[in-house]
Amino acid sequence: MANPSLLILAGDGIGPEVMAEVKKIIGWFDAKRGIRFDVSEDLVGGAAYDVHGTPLHDSTMAKAQEVDAVLLGAVGGPKYDKLDFSVKPERGLLRLRKEMDLFSNLRPAQCFDALADFSSLKREVVAGLDIVIVRELTSGVYFGEPRGIFTEGNERVGINTQRYTESEIARVARSAFELARRRNNKVCSMEKANVMESGILWREVVQEVHDKEYPDVELSHMYADAGAMQLCRWPKQFDVIVTDNLFGDLLSDAAAMLTGSLGMLPSASLGAPMANGRPKALYEPVHGSAPDIAGQGKANPIACILSFAMALRYSFDMGAEADRLEKAVEKVLADGVRTADLMGPEGGVPVSTSGMGDAVIAAL
């Protein structure tokens, strides 16, 4: 049987640095555990624009469609701020999500024990927190038409369209219910059904899917503004949250920050199963390209390493190996090994990006 295939798109800013550590870990799995991946690498975002004049070359898109999983670093940076919308680094990532049809974006907001004091929230509010936000990733206002800047009379008008079909809502709802069954069996769906018709349809369809297919899962609905509040007040009330593309963008970033573990959090974007039974999949850290610290060896590679662990689990059915890697990360944290972003008043052993990668390998 062929080795499972992995496409690495390191991207911009700290992307290449954190990805370098993942490559070391992939090497370790090869050398020590005989687990081999066919790894290819390519460009995305500003890095691709610099070479090809587009943030995602067609040949890269084609490769992404063929591999078993894509691992992405980060995209974007001030250098590209003035570029036309159509070739901004973000468009490369959005094209991958859309054309691979990665409709279900799993964003864990998890508080690592060793870092509970690191949150801006009180320890008791976040310690032990472990929730997942399931964000719809291929539709909504990110992709709806019409869109653009038009002239009307003597002024400009900016337009975007929030648009959800029943089947788009149903499939992401299913993925949230499936996930909840493997966790604490609770889903909270968030929208603004009190002011948006797309939210009314969202609420109705989630409820229908629940009643017909997942009556055993506990389902509740919340307006997204109240959801933002409750995430800040007592996030442990949630297990799985399911929401649309735009609300998911804001809510998952807020939730990630609350845990104090922003540089630690991975994400998985999953699509429909391929011929080999594996879902189309892209894994990436929740954090961005952090241009302010890029190239200084300060970045925390753990989010990217844990994204690889998610790939082991969701794409390659290697749950035991994923556990092994996650345990290694926990041990390193418990030992007080700290990149700059994790350095709190209680101190620790300061390490660079590659020092953190080495520590994880030692713990493996």
Place this chain on the structure above:
Amino acid sequence: MANPSLLILAGDGIGPEVMAEVKKIIGWFDAKRGIRFDVSEDLVGGAAYDVHGTPLHDSTMAKAQEVDAVLLGAVGGPKYDKLDFSVKPERGLLRLRKEMDLFSNLRPAQCFDALADFSSLKREVVAGLDIVIVRELTSGVYFGEPRGIFTEGNERVGINTQRYTESEIARVARSAFELARRRNNKVCSMEKANVMESGILWREVVQEVHDKEYPDVELSHMYADAGAMQLCRWPKQFDVIVTDNLFGDLLSDAAAMLTGSLGMLPSASLGAPMANGRPKALYEPVHGSAPDIAGQGKANPIACILSFAMALRYSFDMGAEADRLEKAVEKVLADGVRTADLMGPEGGVPVSTSGMGDAVIAAL
């Protein structure tokens, strides 16, 4: 000269209870300070629907257009959840905002000293916090057309339209810059210009208004997801935040919750100046109708009382009287007087809704 006129719309849930305390305070200003308002009262939300079959009767709308200021309690409740979208309680409030053209919604997120330990955030993160979110309130996805639930092929599609014209963006930007000049002279504008063209226009217009009319104010731009993060991480970095209707809805609720003072926060929604020079204005608490505690004398009337203080300041040019009322509230809090929502582990003097109103009057 005629007395200034005030229309009171108590609305649903805890609305009437908290408004009763404001009425006592209006009475105090009359009796003790010779400050008289022509007060009229009417129905809004579910309360109006129950009587008129609509959440805002045309005659109420007409009155709101004529008075110097509207004071609103809260709208909505589970009793009305199954109503058709067009007559939901929220539509009454949205109609007021739209037809009075109240484009600038000022939402302070302020942490009261006596309550700094009450936040889910650490004391040092919120103590002394005093920022204002200026939310655009009459446009964007709340009002854009087309909207609705349609059938396409064999499935339903939910559609809403995010739509901003240059002049809509410019006028709310101006109100944010004006406010900043009276505060710490810093504005941060939030959108998703990296994925939405309406966000690109937003960013451009805010920058243009700044460069032409307010070059003395410090302006920065932030993506709304990063903004949600930064609000949770270190909210004191902000002074005035300006953002659109939908982002403003989520961000201001999150910010309000962070302060630990949700039951304490007022808001002002302001429009263009009327013939008498006063802006069209509606004042309301940031909190909602809280149906779970309605009718039990548990609600905290302070947000509604401070909304009246904002009316004194912004509509009636009675800054000194507004200060007097705000100081009275501070004193009551410092004295440990606490409605149920403010009762922390350190205890205090428990009072009912009307007990809190009485305490404020005593402090006046």
